[in-house]
Amino acid sequence: MTAFLVRRLGFACITLFAVLTIIFLIVRILPGDPAQVILGDQADAGAVAAMRTRLGLDRPLLVQYADFLSGAIRGDWGVSLVTGRPVIQEVLSVLPWTIELTLYALLIGAAIGIPLGIWAAVNRNLFTDYAIRIASLLGLSFPAFVSGILLLIGFAIQLRWFPVISGQRATWTQWLQSLVLPAVNLGLIMAAYITRVTRSAMLEVLSEDYVRTARAKGVPWQAVVWRHALRNALIPIITIVGLYLGVLIGNSVLTEIVFNRPGLGKLIVGALNQRDYTMLQGMMVIYTLLVVAINLATDVVYGVADPRVKLQ
Amino acid sequence: MIRRTLLAGCMGLALMTGIAGQALAQKTTLTVGLASADTGVLDPHMNSATPGKSFMQQIFNGLVRLKPGEISPEFIEPDLAESWTASPDGKVWTFNLRKGVQCHHNFGEFTAEDAVFSLKRAATRETSTFSSDYAAFESVEAPDKYTVKITLKNAIPSLLGVVMNYHGGQMICKAAVEQMGNEAFRRRPIGTGPFAFAEYVPQQYGKLVANDLYFRGKPNFREITYRLIPSDAARDLAFQAGELDMLYARQDQTAFSRLKATPGVKALAMNPAEMSVIHLNMTMPPLDNIKVRQAIAHALDRDGIQQFRGREVSRQAVSVVPSGYVGTLANAPLLPHNVQKARELLAEAGFPNGITLKTIHTTLPGMMTFMEAVQAQLRRAGITLEITPVEHATFHQQIRQNLSQVVHFQAARFPVADVYLSQFFHSRATVGSPTGVTNFSHCKVADAEIDAARSEPDKAKQIALWHEAQRKIVTEVCAIPVNEQLQLWAIKDSLDLGYEIKGALNLGPAVLETSKFTK
Numbered sequence: 167m168t169a170f171l172v173r174r175l176g177f178a179c180i181t182l183f184a185v186l187t188i189i190f191l192i193v194r195i196l197p198g199d200p201a202q203v204i205l206g207d208q209a210d211a212g213a214v215a216a217m218r219t220r221l222g223l224d225r226p227l228l229v230q231y232a233d234f235l236s237g238a239i240r241g242d243w244g245v246s247l248v249t250g251r252p253v254i255q256e257v258l259s260v261l262p263w264t265i266e267l268t269l270y271a272l273l274i275g276a277a278i279g280i281p282l283g284i285w286a287a288v289n290r291n292l293f294t295d296y297a298i299r300i301a302s303l304l305g306l307s308f309p310a311f312v313s314g315i316l317l318l319i320g321f322a323i324q325l326r327w328f329p330v331i332s333g334q335r336a337t338w339t340q341w342l343q344s345l346v347l348p349a350v351n352l353g354l355i356m357a358a359y360i361t362r363v364t365r366s367a368m369l370e371v372l373s374e375d376y377v378r379t380a381r382a383k384g385v386p387w388q389a390v391v392w393r394h395a396l397r398n399a400l401i402p403i404i405t406i407v408g409l410y411l412g413v414l415i416g417n418s419v420l421t422e423i424v425f426n427r428p429g430l431g432k433l434i435v436g437a438l439n440q441r442d443y444t445m446l447q448g449m450m451v452i453y454t455l456l457v458v459a460i461n462l463a464t465d466v467v468y469g470v471a472d473p474r475v476k477l478q
Numbered sequence: 479m480i481r482r483t484l485l486a487g488c489m490g491l492a493l494m495t496g497i498a499g500q501a502l503a504q505k506t507t508l509t510v511g512l513a514s515a516d517t518g519v520l521d522p523h524m525n526s527a528t529p530g531k532s533f534m535q536q537i538f539n540g541l542v543r544l545k546p547g548e549i550s551p552e553f554i555e556p557d558l559a560e561s562w563t564a565s566p567d568g569k570v571w572t573f574n575l576r577k578g579v580q581c582h583h584n585f586g587e588f589t590a591e592d593a594v595f596s597l598k599r600a601a602t603r604e605t606s607t608f609s610s611d612y613a614a615f616e617s618v619e620a621p622d623k624y625t626v627k628i629t630l631k632n633a634i635p636s637l638l639g640v641v642m643n644y645h646g647g648q649m650i651c652k653a654a655v656e657q658m659g660n661e662a663f664r665r666r667p668i669g670t671g672p673f674a675f676a677e678y679v680p681q682q683y684g685k686l687v688a689n690d691l692y693f694r695g696k697p698n699f700r701e702i703t704y705r706l707i708p709s710d711a712a713r714d715l716a717f718q719a720g721e722l723d724m725l726y727a728r729q730d731q732t733a734f735s736r737l738k739a740t741p742g743v744k745a746l747a748m749n750p751a752e753m754s755v756i757h758l759n760m761t762m763p764p765l766d767n768i769k770v771r772q773a774i775a776h777a778l779d780r781d782g783i784q785q786f787r788g789r790e791v792s793r794q795a796v797s798v799v800p801s802g803y804v805g806t807l808a809n810a811p812l813l814p815h816n817v818q819k820a821r822e823l824l825a826e827a828g829f830p831n832g833i834t835l836k837t838i839h840t841t842l843p844g845m846m847t848f849m850e851a852v853q854a855q856l857r858r859a860g861i862t863l864e865i866t867p868v869e870h871a872t873f874h875q876q877i878r879q880n881l882s883q884v885v886h887f888q889a890a891r892f893p894v895a896d897v898y899l900s901q902f903f904h905s906r907a908t909v910g911s912p913t914g915v916t917n918f919s920h921c922k923v924a925d926a927e928i929d930a931a932r933s934e935p936d937k938a939k940q941i942a943l944w945h946e947a948q949r950k951i952v953t954e955v956c957a958i959p960v961n962e963q964l965q966l967w968a969i970k971d972s973l974d975l976g977y978e979i980k981g982a983l984n985l986g987p988a989v990l991e992t993s994k995f996t997k
Contacts, residue, residue, distance in 0.1 A: 198871030204519070205607045206526030207874060207889065208901065211914040213610065216603045249519050249680075250664045256680055311709075318715050330716040331705055423515075423709045426716070428681035432708075436515050436681075441871050 174465070178458040182451065189450040190234055193443045194227065200247045200441040221247055223443075234447065243448040248440045253448035256433065261452065264429040267421070268414050270349035272407065275356025280396075280403070282357070283364020287372060288391060298361060305358025314351045314424035321347060332425040348425040352418060356410065363406045367399035374398075400471040408464030412457045504995045506700040508973070510986075511713040511725035515681050515706050521664045522648035523599060523606040528726070532986025533684050533704045537582070538650065538669035540643035541573050541593060541626065546988050549749045549893055549981035551804055554638050558588060558649055558670065559626070568633035568935050573641070575624040580691040581651035582674035590620035592652045597628070600646030605660060608646035632933045635896040635940065636804075644892065644983050672697045672991040681706060698994040717743075723973055723995075724987065727966040729844055731788025737968045738790075744971045747791050749981030750890035751962035753800040754783075754848055755902070757885040757918035758957060765835070765883060769827035771955035775813040776820035777859035778852065783961045786851050791966055795959035798903065798951045805895025805931075805944035810952045812959070820859035832860030837884040839865050840873035848961070849886050877918060880910045885918040888963070892983070895944040899928045903951050921956030924948075972997045 201217035202209070209217075218224045222233070237244055243253040286298040322330045332344040371377065372395050380390045419431025430449065437445035514529040522534050543557035544550075559573035579588040599605045601612030616629045630637065641647045654668035667675050672694065673686035684704045688697040705721075707713040710728040717725045718740075727733055727745070737745040756778070764770045780794040793801065797810035824832060835856075839849050846867065853863040863884065868876065877885045891897040900915075901907050905922035907915035924947035931943035951957070967987060969975070976992035 196872075197875055198869070199875045202874050202878070203871050204524070207916065208526060208891070209607055209915070210610055210907070211878070211909075211912050213603055213607070215912075220604060245661070249516065250661055251680070259679070260681060311711075315711050315715070318712070323715060323719055326719070329721060330712060330719045331707065331721050424712050426682075426705070426707045426709070426712050428679075432515050432681050439869075439871060 170465075171462070174458075174462050178455075178462075181458060182454050185450055185454045186235070186238060186447065187231075189447055190231055193441070193446050194230075196441065198441045200443060203440045204248055238447075238451065243451070244444040246437075246442050246445045248437075248442045248445070253444050256445065257430070257448050257452050260428045260430055260433055263427055264415060264418060264422075264431070266345065267348055267352060267418055267427065267429065268411065270345060271352035271356050271414060271418075272411060274349055274353025275360050276407070278353070278357035279360025280364050282361045283403075284368055284391060284396065286361065286365045287368035290369060295365075298365070302358040302361040305354050305361075308355075310351060310355060310420040311424050313354065314348075314421055317347050317351055318424070330426070332427045344427070348421050348427055351425070352414065352421050356414060359406060359410055360403065363403055364399065367402045368395055371395045371399045397471070401468060404464060404467050404471055408460055408467075411460050415453070415456055504698075504997070506698065506995075508699050508702045508724070508989060508993070509722050510702065510704045510989075511707050511716060511722040512704050512986075513708060513710065513713065513726045515708045517678070517684055517704070517706065519664050520667045520675070520678060520684075521660075522650065522667070522669075523608065523646050524664070526607055526645065528985040529704075529706070531984040532726075532982075533686075534648070534667065535643065535671075535984040535986070535988050536673040536686055536702065537667055537671045537675055538643060538648035539579075539671055540647040540649060541575075541641040542638050543643040544983055546975075546977040546990055547979045547981065549983045550802065551636055551639055551894060554642060557643060558593070559641075562638075564637070566935075568637070569630045571628040571630075571637055573626040573628075575626065576693055577624060579670050579693045580689075581654065581670055582668050582689055583654075585651045585653045585657075585668050588649065588651060588670050589623045590626045591623075593626045593649055594618045594620045595652035595655070596649045597626075597641065597646075599650070599655070600640075606646055608640075611640045611646055633935055635932055636892070636894045639892055639894060673699075673702055673989065676701075692991055695991050697991040699989065702989055717968065724967065724969040726986065727968045729791070729963065729966050731791050734788065734791050734966050742971055744969050744973075746967045746969065746979055746987070747964040748967060748979060748987075749802060749964065750893060750983060750985075751793065751800060751802075751964045752888045752890045753795055753959060754845075754886060754888045754961045754963065755795070755798065756852065756958040756960060757887060757902070758955065759880070759883050759885070759919060760956065761880075761920050762883045764827065764829065764833055767827045768955060769823045770829065770833065772813060773820040773823035773827070773859065774856065774861060775955050775958045776816045776823065777856050777861055778958055778960060779815040779855050780812075780960055781815070782855065783848070783851055787848065787961060787963060792961050792963045795962055797948050798957055798959050799895045799898045799944070799948060800890065800893075800959075800962055803891075803893040803895050803898065805941050807945045807948040810948050812952055813955070817859045820861075824860060829860075832862065834862040834864060835883050836864045836866065837886065838873060838876045838882040839867055839886060840870045841867045842870055844963075845886060845888055848888075852886070852960070878909045878914065878916075882918070887916060887918065889916075890985075895941075895948070896928070896932060899924065899944065899947055899951075900932075903947070903956060904928050919956040921951060921954065923954045923956070924950045970995075 201214045205213055205217055245252050282298050286295045289295045318330055322328045328343050328347050332348055335341040335344050377390055377395055380394050418429055419435055422429035422432045434449045512529040517533050518525045518527045518530040522538050539557045541559040542554050545553040545555050558575055558579060560576050562573045564571050575590055581588055597618045601609050601615055603609045614630045614632055614634045616631045619627045621627055651668045655663045672689055672692045674689045676687040677685040686702045688700050690696045713725050716722045727737055734745055737743055758765045758771050760766055784792055784794050797807045799806045849865060856863050902916050903921045903924055905925050906913045907917040908920050909918055927943045927947035931940045934940040934943060972995050974994055974996050975987055976990045979987055
C-alpha cells in the first residue's frame, strides 16, 4: 500500500509539473492583455506599457517561467495581477465551498442514482425501467443553470424555504439553507449519470451464472440483488463516480453563479476574463491536485469495494 | 384580583407596544446587488470598473463633489474643500479645506497634506490609472494645514472635474498608505466618506459600516452590504425575494418594463448613458473613401436601433459627444437614414455591387445584439459586415492593435466634451501610437479645435470650439454615433436615498448619510 501511494505521488508530481508548464504557456499565448484589463479602457498605450513593466510581463518568457517555478516550489503563488490579493489566500478561501458542494452533490447523486439504477435493472423493459431511463436522460440533458433557476423560483421565491443568495452561513440553519439547493441541483445531474451506469452494470451482473445459482439455492431476491449483484457492479460505478467527480468540480461553475456561491469555478471564470495569469496558474495547481487526489481515492476505494483488487 | 388583571393587562400592552415598535422600526442595513463576482482592486485611483466605483464611492470624498443625483459639472459643490478660488488665467487654484474631518479607522484628521499626497498619487503612473488626467499639473502644495494650492502648466477644461469625488479625485488618507503600504491599502481602503470599509469577501460581498464621525453627520444606515451576484437572473430573483434593497438591473427594455410594473419597486434609467459609436478606420480601404463612409452613415437607422434597444432605456445619439455633456453639439449635422442615398454613394465611390467590411467584436451580449442589428441595417444598403466575435479582453487588445476595419465602442466618460473628443478623435489618441487611447478611426480633422478649446479661458469660446470640432468630425464621418444606453437600476420604493436620482457618475446610486428607509 505504501509503495503504491509513493508511486502514485511520484506520478502526481510529474503530472503537476507538466500541467504547470502547459498552463504557464497557454495563458500567455491567449490574446488579451492583463495590463489593459486592470487599467480599463481609458488608459493610454504608455500607461499600459508601464503597467506591464510593473507586473513583470515585459520580462523574457524564460525569466518569467523560472520565477514562476521557483515560487511554486517554495509555495509562493504570488499575488493576483488584478486585485493584488495573494493567490493562495483567494484560492483557499473558496476551496472549502467547492469541495463541500461537490461532496454533498455526490452523496445526493449516489443516494438517488444507485437505488434508481438497481430498480430500473430489476424491472428491465417494464414501465418503471422506461420511466427511470427517461428521467435520467432529462437529468443529463437539462442545463444546470436552468434547473438552478427553476429550483430558486420554486423553493426560494414561491415557498420561501431557502434564500436566493447562498453565501450566508453564520448559523447551522443558514449553512444548511445555503447548501441544500445548490447540492440538489448538482446532485441531480450526478444522479442521472449514476443511475445509468448502475443500471447497465447491474443488468450485466444479474445475467451472470452465480446470480442464477443463488436464486436456485433459494436465496431471497433482495439479498441476491443487494449482497451479490450490487457488490460486483460497484467497480464500474466507482470508476464513473471518480471520473465524474473531477468533471463535477469544474462544472460546478454554473451552479455557483446561479446560487451565488463562492467557488473555484467562479474564480477561474473571473481570472480567465481578466487574464489574471498568476491566479490561473494557482487555480491549475489546485485543480491538478484535486484530480490526482480523487484518482488516488478511487483506486483505494476499489480495494475496499472488491477485495480481489490488489493495490500493487 | 382586579389589580392583578390590570397589571397583567398593562404588561401585555407594554409587550405588544414593544413588539409593534420593533416591527415598525426602520431597517438600518442596506443590501445592494452588483453585477459582478469581484469589485476589482479596492483602490479608487486604480479601479475604473462599474462595481468597484459603485462600492467605493461611499468611502471617499473629493475636494469638491457633484451634487448627489446629478452628473453635470455645473452642479459641482463643496466637499472636503469649503471654498476655492482660481486665478484669472485658470492656472492657479486654491482650495480651503474643512477643519476637523476625520479619516476612517482612527487615521487622524484629513488635512492639506493628505490632499497633496492623494493628488500626487493620482498623478503617478505606477499608482494611478488616471494619471493622464493630471498631466497639466505643475505642482500641488500645502501652504498651510487647511489650504491646497494647485498650479497648472496650462489651463484645462475642468480642473474641478479632476479633484472631485470621481476617479483620481477621490481623496485618500496619507497616514493609511504610509503605514500599511499601497498593497495593504488596496485590501483596506481608508477615506473620509459617510461609510468606512469593513470587510471584503471575494465572490461574496463587500461590507461598509457607518462612519459616525462623518463631517456631514451620522449616517442613518449602520451597514451597507454590496452582494456580488454576476448572474442577472439570480440578482433579479434575490431582489424579488426581498434579499436585496437595490440592484444593478439587467440592461434591457424587457427587464426594465417588468421592474417598472412591479409593485413597491422604483426602476431607474440613469445617466451617464453609454454611447454606441461605429468607428470607421479611415486608413483601411474602402473606408479611406469619404463616399463609402457617408454611405454607411446613411444606411444606419438611429430610430430603428432605439426601437430595438428600447425607448425607455436608450436614446438616439445626437453627436460624436454624448448628449448632456458640457459642449455637446445638440444639432450636429448627422446624415439621415436613407438607404437609396447610401446605394447611390456606394456606386459613385465605385462599388455598385456593394462592399464587405470586417469587424472584430466582443461577445458581450448587449453589445453583440446591437452590432447584429447594425449588420442587418447595413445589409439593406448592400454593405456586408462580417463580424468576428472574440472574448471581451481579446476585443480590447485587438482593436487597439489596429486590426479591425470597423470598431463598435460603447462608453461613457466624464461629461465634458473635451474628454470624449480627446480620447476618441484627437490624433494623439490614435491606436497603435505610444500615446494611443481609443481613436480607432485615425481621425485628425479637429485636432486644432480640441487643443485650442483645452486652454481657452473664455467658456463661450471654448464651447464654440468644441462645437466646431464636432461639426468637422461628423462631416468627415470619422465615426457614426448611433445610440445612448442608460444605466438601469432598481430600488425598493421604501428606500429614500435623500436626493432625486437623475444620474450617477460613479455608475451606481450613492448612499448618503441621509439615506434611509421610510417604512
